[in-house]
Amino acid sequence: MTRRKQYPLRIDPQVWAAVEQWAADDMRSANAQVEWVLREALKREGRLPRNSGASPDDAAKAD
Numbered sequence: 001m002t003r004r005k006q007y008p009l010r011i012d013p014q015v016w017a018a019v020e021q022w023a024a025d026d027m028r029s030a031n032a033q034v035e036w037v038l039r040e041a042l043k044r045e046g047r048l049p050r051n052s053g054a055s056p057d058d059a060a061k062a063d
Contacts, residue, residue, distance in 0.1 A: 016030070019033055
């Protein structure tokens with residue numbers, strides 16, 4: 001299993017509530033949802049290597 005980087009996140013409570021709701025709608029943990037959003041943004045901007053390991057859906061299954 002790949003070791004994951006832990007990072008303390010300070011975030012506006014309303015933004016976090018929206019992330020949690022979105023995650024619940026997608027049947028993911030909030031952590032997996034944040035990672036999915038970041039991966040999608042990185043892919044869209046061409047900043048994520050194509051062979052970057054697990055897919056965002058794999059991250060959701062791990063949480």
